[in-house]
Amino acid sequence: MDNTTRILTGLTLVAALGAPRLQAQVSANDQINASARVVTPITVTGGADLNLGAILAGGTNTVPASDPNSGEFVVTGDNGAGIDIDWVLPTILLNGVNNLDIDTYTVIRGNAATRATAITDNYAVGGAQSETATLGAGNYNLFIGADVNDPGAAEPAGFYTATIDLTVSYNGL
Amino acid sequence: MLRTTLLTLCFSGLIMAHIEAQQVHVKGQQDLAFGTIFAGVPEHVLPIDPTRSGQFRVRGSRNNIFVLTFTLPPDLFGPGAALLPMGFAVDDAGIAATRTSPQTPFNPNNPYTFTMPQSRPVFVFLGATASPSVGQTPGDYSATVTLTADCAAC
Numbered sequence: 382m383d384n385t386t387r388i389l390t391g392l393t394l395v396a397a398l399g400a401p402r403l404q405a406q407v408s409a410n411d412q413i414n415a416s417a418r419v420v421t422p423i424t425v426t427g428g429a430d431l432n433l434g435a436i437l438a439g440g441t442n443t444v445p446a447s448d449p450n451s452g453e454f455v456v457t458g459d460n461g462a463g464i465d466i467d468w469v470l471p472t473i474l475l476n477g478v479n480n481l482d483i484d485t486y487t488v489i490r491g492n493a494a495t496r497a498t499a500i501t502d503n504y505a506v507g508g509a510q511s512e513t514a515t516l517g518a519g520n521y522n523l524f525i526g527a528d529v530n531d532p533g534a535a536e537p538a539g540f541y542t543a544t545i546d547l548t549v550s551y552n553g554l
Numbered sequence: 555m556l557r558t559t560l561l562t563l564c565f566s567g568l569i570m571a572h573i574e575a576q577q578v579h580v581k582g583q584q585d586l587a588f589g590t591i592f593a594g595v596p597e598h599v600l601p602i603d604p605t606r607s608g609q610f611r612v613r614g615s616r617n618n619i620f621v622l623t624f625t626l627p628p629d630l631f632g633p634g635a636a637l638l639p640m641g642f643a644v645d646d647a648g649i650a651a652t653r654t655s656p657q658t659p660f661n662p663n664n665p666y667t668f669t670m671p672q673s674r675p676v677f678v679f680l681g682a683t684a685s686p687s688v689g690q691t692p693g694d695y696s697a698t699v700t701l702t703a704d705c706a707a708c
Contacts, residue, residue, distance in 0.1 A: 407704065407705040410700050412700045413586060413608045414585040414586070414698060415585065415696065416585060416586070417589070417591050417686075417696075419591055419638065420590055422594065
């Protein structure tokens with residue numbers, strides 16, 4: 382073997398033994414993350430019925446949201462979470478086949494459990510009845526009042542009722 | 555001289571080919587994501603879930619036998635060292651030729667042996683169940699899942 386052969390042979394062996402592919406792996410691993418965001422389920426509880434009281438023919442009756450007879454809902458959930466508030470507000474009160482028309486609703490709401498919270502919403506019957514809000518550290522309270530139209534002299538006497546539905550959900554989830 | 559050099563080149567080629575045949579690579583492709591879950595409500599992510607299952611790609615030489623082993627945390631870690639229990643059912647892992655082809659399920663709690671197919675690589679999928687308690691601390695939780703592939707017969 383002359384010098385040239387020796388050099389070529391040496392270079393070839395170096396190339397073979399020193400090649401990156403010679404760093405063989407018979408075991409390998411990698412990682413991924415597992416993740417979750419936990420939120421507290423929202424609860425909505427009807428705290429008090431909206432009591433419009435006795436209504437006389439020829440007049441109207443208004444119970445403001447600040448009135449002790451206003452209806453109340455209590456919402457709980459994660460502190461600081463954004464929520465969507467959606468009302469289903471009846472347009473009439475029913476007594477069998479007879480009904481009373483409701484004119485407007487008023488809502489006051491906030492983190493205080495009193496009927497003097499800062500935010501006020503006014504809803505015409507049939508209009509948009511959705512809001513957004515942010516939950517605080519405690520309960521979120523909503524108080525609802527209503528205005529009933531003049532029943533008229535022909536309106537049969539009796540007990541008229543309807544159901545107010547409130548749906549609250551986290552927004553952005 | 556030329557004959558010697560050619561022989562040496564052939565020899566080095568054999569060495570390189572042999573060593574390459576023993577290589578194995580594992581690459582995480584997608585995190586295992588439960589998303590938003592509610593305290594008190596368990597959430598199960600299936601291994602066939604295309605967007606939430608954990609996914610790895612495993613490369614190796616055709617027809618070699620590999621053993622897959624997961625390192626699975628029992629909990630996710632959250633705010634203030636809160637723990638969110640996480641469990642893995644016997645069919646919460648799957649292996650498939652592509653990310654969308656039918657999976658062969660297996661138990662992620664035990665080592666799983668398979669032969670690398672002609673159509674390498676393979677994809678490995680992982681599902682799990684997170685079980686938040688009713689009073690689970692709200693917030694973000696996470697942990698690390700490791701997949702190790704060992705060549706059992708290369």
